[in-house]
Amino acid sequence: MDHAGLVQRLERILGPGGVFHRPGDLLVYEYDGSVDGAVDTARPAAVALPTTTEQVAAVVKLANEAGLPVVARGAGTGLSGGAVAQQGGIIISLTRMDRILEIDREDRTALVEPGVINLELSETALPEGFFFAPDPSSQKACTVGGNVAENSGGPHCLKYGVTTNHVLGLEVVLPDGRVVWTGGRAPGGSGYDLTAAMVGSEGMLGIVTKALVRLTPQPESVVVLLAAFGDMDAASHAVSGIIAAGIVPAALEMMDALTIEAVEPAYHAGYPMDAGAVLLIELDGPTGDVRETADEVSTLCRQAGATEVRTASEKAERDLLWKGRKMALAAMGRLAPNYYLHDTVVPRSKLPATLRRVGEVSKEYDLPIANVFHAGDGNLHPLMLFDRRRKGSVERVLEASHDLLHYCVEVGGALSGEHGIGTEKRDYMTLVFTADDLAAMAGVKNSFDPRGCFNPEKLFPKGYMCGEVRALRAQAMAQKLGIYAL
Amino acid sequence: MVVAVEADLGNLHRYAGHDQPDDDLLRTCVHCGMCLPTCPTYRLTGQEMSSPRGRLWLMKSVADGRLDLLDPIFDEQMYQCLNCRACEAVCPSGVHYGPLVEAARSQLEQHRPRPFWQRATRKVAMGWLFGDGRRLRAAVAGLRLYQRSGLAALLRRSGALKLAGMEELEAMLPPVSRRSLVPGAEHWSSPEPVRAVRLFNGCVMGTVFADTNRAAARVMARNGASVDLPVGQQCCGALHVHAGMMDEARTLARANIDAFEATGDDAIVVTAAGCGAALKEYGYLLKDDAVYADRAARFSARVRDVTEHLAETDLVPPTVPVDRVVTYQEPCHLVHAQRIAVQPRKLLSAVPGLRLVEMRESSLCCGSAGIYNLIRKEMAEDLGDRKVRHVMETPATEVVTANPGCAMQLRASLRRNGSRVKVRHIVEILDEAYGGKQNIDSDGSARAGAERVG
Structure with missing residues (x-):
């Protein structure tokens, strides 16, 4: 053809x-x-x-x-x-498959096509008293189908969980063109949990054409605290303090001075320009509880050395504080023409040390690195700022990235919290997974997509699938022929 | 293996000459995609090339020698864009999209061959007719005669308009004001003015909508201003900038700067959002003009939309009740290009008896976009219908806006959908709440206590 x-x-x-x-x-x-x-x-x-x-x-x-x-x-x-x-x-x-097919108040579910924009689902469910919890920073533009493919997270996933916790069932076109349904309305279910296999499969196992997702009830009351600190160390201690006290904020986000520099002039969110770091802490739930917890969090922040703690309970005020955070990544164009964003996760206890390491890498490679991230679950987003047109800058960024990823993995971290591996981080997979781990994943891929035609060159290290899949295919063939001793 | 046919990049046309998309501006885009859902053409089509990010990528591709300037897709996309600037208002990286797409269009106009009749039409309509206020007033006088003589009704009945394909164009036209507003001929004043306002007349506003400009002047006079229109002012040139006719736009801009310069730092007030946005960008338009660059920047700093100006003053509360329900359609060049969203609502909320009900997507382009609705009829109609749907979901009997293009597009779209909702300029509502012409002398001066009528 x-x-x-x-x-x-x-x-x-x-x-x-x-x-x-x-x-x-x-x-x-x-x-x-x-x-x-x-x-x-x-x-x-x-x-x-x-x-x-x-x-x-x-x-x-x-x-x-x-x-x-x-x-x-x-x-x-x-x-x-x-x-x-x-x-x-x-x-x-899938942008033209963008209908919200049904919102079910009783079952608290929505049936949507994959091209529905994340935020518009929440806005549509709002009058019914619900929202769709996964809230990546790109939620104004990104689609539910994409969220499913990447198992997207967002600030509020600290309390509510990432996309996989909110998908009940999927209509999927498989790589051979058959259409199947996984999961369903009833909780539990029997057999393999294929919904879970599909979520986060990065478009390599199937294409979602309908998603049945869980809707979350709007909390009675919401408060956002803004706490400013002299440096990231003090802010990290506040994070540890809050978590150690048994508090589960709806979101717990950190931004460093460089991020504030990019965001504040653009959005006038009210972040103090002289702060070394700020925390955004959102609390939600019954009004009385929220008020009490807000006082407690405020005290903990001050104990950790906060220079200022502000509380926003009005929606407009809260939205403004959040706007700065949500737009932070894209606002980096104000500081440099290019950025490279990482998505590593480290155990919460390793947060202060990891942030110090980020600072060192920035100095060693003479590379500005902005930090804006989900502190509550240790999901870092170091943003390396550079200008592609300057000679050697891309190489420097890649070397620095390599150092940083190595460090994060060494302290027990993961490559990606919510952005997926894609092409970008595929070659780092061997840092985290053994040959057997990868082979187990390749086995799943192979059983859905033996031809390897769905989204090639993703997730598995370069050159991996060709060899590996061929081997698996040979094995399958051998089994069919009754030759086991290969 | 199936591969796409690669374009022949050997002899491609690249940017050349004046007004090239600025490379640094272009590179502030980080391709995050936040602009996508705000773009009307992306919303309608779901296709990447019809998004701001896609169009910026095309511009960058031409700059990098990866796409021919004369590739049909470039023309198609640069002109499918409504230049509504919704993307600009949400862009986290602050990409100045407007100037980029305008420069891209200028490049097309400089390098792409157009058929003779197209060149001629543009030259006559845009260059000659809009190039001079007197010519336009004469043309509008003809239009007025056409509407009032009964010829319009006759032609409409006979079906001749449909035959000539002019029906849509005709449906857009509101009843033309009885007299055009001629700079220097009329002025308005509070008995004891505390500020002088220089009204920018505009081409369509000063002719077709002259009575709206008069209403704006009366409202300002009731709020402590003396209002006049400096002689020598011309069309703002927005239509020309949007069509990539930069030379024509600059000629008009220089004339306007000359006309308003003698009035010091007095506010230059505009009743058309599209003109206001263009006037505020004279500084950019003439940035490379050795003689006019600084003067243009000073001029731009004086420009205020009428809603912006009124909201800045300590508004005298209007007292005549306007017992109606209205909804507000935000002109793109007010809300996106000038970021004026709060002020019009603040003014409407000051009108006694008036109830403002917000419609969905009030800031999504209605499809007017200057002359877009004439050249991209289908897309413009889709957007117009979508807007009318949102208007009709509200209980409003009037839709309020602040730009002549929107007013005409809304009017045509409402009619096409069989709606009886009326279209009003915001200053007309305010003028009504101040008692209209009551207590305003025929020479334009507001009598003492004029703000307390009714």
Whole structure:
């Protein structure tokens, strides 16, 4: 099948308005939100924009026939290169499947198509008294389908859990084009938990075409505290203090001086410009409890050396404090033309030491690093700021990253808290996983996608899948033939 | 293996000449995608090239020699954009999208061959007609005659308009004001003025909507101002900037700067959001003009939208009840380009009896976008219909806005959808609440106590 033939077949499935194939059109599908970091761009052969599950399945079957890879894409806000078609092939963009099909008050669930924007689901559920808990910083733009693929987190996941805790069932198009449902409305269920396998599978096991998600009731009362500290060490101690006291804030976020420098002039959120670090602590629940806990948190912050503690209970005030935090990453364009964002997680106890190490790396490599992160669960987001046009800057960033990731893994951390591995961190997987660990994952991949056509070049280290999958396939073949001693 | 056909990049056209998209501005975009859901064309199509991020990527690709300036997609996307600047208002990295897309359009106008008739139409309509206030007033006089002579009704009945494909255009037009407002000919004043206001007339506002400008002047006169219109002022040039006709825009800008310079630091007040945004950007438009750069920046610093100006003054409470329900449609160039969102609502809340009910997506473009609704009819109609749906969800009998383009687009969209909701400029509501022409002498001076009518 040549390119013209492929386009013709796609147009037969999707209509002429549902296919892009001119070089200029494909240019804008060569990136996602990771493009300024360490992910290469790559152009697909065609982009399909389906509006129904049947169309998705038909495109997948066509890709099989043509021997082409398939990459699912939502809003393209991901940070690990998950939506970039590294081996070309067909991108299935799910932005036109954007209907909220049902909101069920009694069961507290929503049935949505994958292209629904995260925040719009929460806004739609708000009059019913609910919200969709996973709240990545990109929630104004990112889609529920993308959240499922990356198992996205967000500030409020400290208390409410990440995406996997909020998905009850999925309609999925498998790599051979069959359509299946995993999970369902009833809790529990029998057999393998395929919903859990799909969430966080980075588009490598299936394409979600409908998601049944859990809605969370709005808390009676919400308070946000802003605590300013002289340095990150003092702020880290406050974090430890709060957690040690048995308090579970809805969110517990830290921002350093460099972040404040980027954010405050843009949003006037009211962060003190002279602070070395600020904490945003959100508490929610019954009004009386929240008030009491707020006092306690305030005292703990002051004991840890807070220079200022402010309390915001009005919605407008709270929103403003949050706006600065949520927009922090994207506001970095004000400080440098490029940034590389990490997503490592370390045990909470190792937070102060890890932050000190980040400072050292910044000095050693002469690289500004901003810190804005989910302190409550030890999910760091060191942001390395650079200018791609300056010679050697990319290399320096990659070396510094290597140092930092090594350190985090050494202290018992993980590569990614919520952004996924994608292409970006695939080569670091061997730092965390043994050959057997990876083989177990490859086994799962192989059973869903033996041809390796769904989102290739992701998650597994470079060159891994080819060899590994071939070996697994040979093994399967051998078993079929009754030859066990290979 | 199936691969996309690569474009021939050997002989591609690159940016050249004046007004190239500024490379540093272009590189402030970090491609985070936060702008996507705010973009009207992305909302309608769900396609990346129709998003601000996609368009910036295309601009960057031309700069990097990866896309031909004359590739059809570039033209298509630079002009599919409404230039509503919603993306700019939400951009965390502060990308100045407006100037970038305007420069890209200027590049297209400089380098892309246009058919003769298109060039001629642009030259006549934009260059000649809007290039001089007198010509435009004469043209609008013809329009007035057409509407009032019964010819309009006749043509509408006969179906001739439909035949000529002019029906839509005709539906947009409100009843043209009885007299155009001519700079220097009229002025208004409070009995004891505490400030002088120089009203910017604008092309469409000063002719088709001249009575709206008069209403604005009366409202300001009741709030302690003397109001006049400096002679020599012209169209603001926004239409030209948006169409990539930078030379024409600069000529108009220089004329306006000359016309207002003698009035010191007095506020230059505008009743059209689109003009206001353009006037506030004269500093940028003329930044490379050795003679005008500083003067342009000073001019821009004086410009205020009428709602912005009134909200800055200690507003005399209006006393005539306006017992109606209204909803507010935010002009893009007010809310996004000028970031004015609170002031109009504050003013409306000061009107006794008036109930403001917010509609959904009040800040999403209505599809007017200057002359966009004339050249991209389908997209503009989709946006207009979406807007009307949101208006009709509210109990409002009037939709209030603050820009002539929006007013005309809303009017046509409401009519097309069979709605009887009326379109009003915010100053008309305020003027009504101050008693309209009551206690205002025919020479424009407000009598003592004029603010206490009704």
